[in-house]
Amino acid sequence: MDDNKGISQDEIDKLLGNIPSSAPEPAPAAAASAPPPPQKVTVAPPPMAEFAASSGGSTTAPPKELDFILDIPLRVTAQLGRTKMLIKDVLQLGPGSVIELDRLAGEPVDLMVNEKLVAKGEVVVINENFGVRLTEIITPIERINKLK
Numbered sequence: 001m002d003d004n005k006g007i008s009q010d011e012i013d014k015l016l017g018n019i020p021s022s023a024p025e026p027a028p029a030a031a032a033s034a035p036p037p038p039q040k041v042t043v044a045p046p047p048m049a050e051f052a053a054s055s056g057g058s059t060t061a062p063p064k065e066l067d068f069i070l071d072i073p074l075r076v077t078a079q080l081g082r083t084k085m086l087i088k089d090v091l092q093l094g095p096g097s098v099i100e101l102d103r104l105a106g107e108p109v110d111l112m113v114n115e116k117l118v119a120k121g122e123v124v125v126i127n128e129n130f131g132v133r134l135t136e137i138i139t140p141i142e143r144i145n146k147l148k
Contacts, residue, residue, distance in 0.1 A: 078132045079110040080123075108135060116143065
């Protein structure tokens, strides 16, 4: 695939596979008076169903058809806590200022992907850098319930 052209129609058709067309085929003139026979439509599960159905932190790889999305960058954020401040208080901040957050010491931090909660974990230090050790993965059902 050429980076300047995007994805071709052939590649789209190949990715979609044998998806039936939603447009009805024209009926032959002789069969116009008889009702069309019922059509059997099979619906395949979404490609990520197997991946999402795995639980307990399984490392099931996504289906091969989704390889083209694996290089899309995402914004991953570890959120230690939040607070609300007035503009005048923000303007008074300086070196040594302490901001009180809405979390207690030792509480898990939230791991956000594109501003959506996907996991919780604990802060760790690795070679003088901070990191997050995941302790809980948010299931797709829990993510949907948080949208309501």
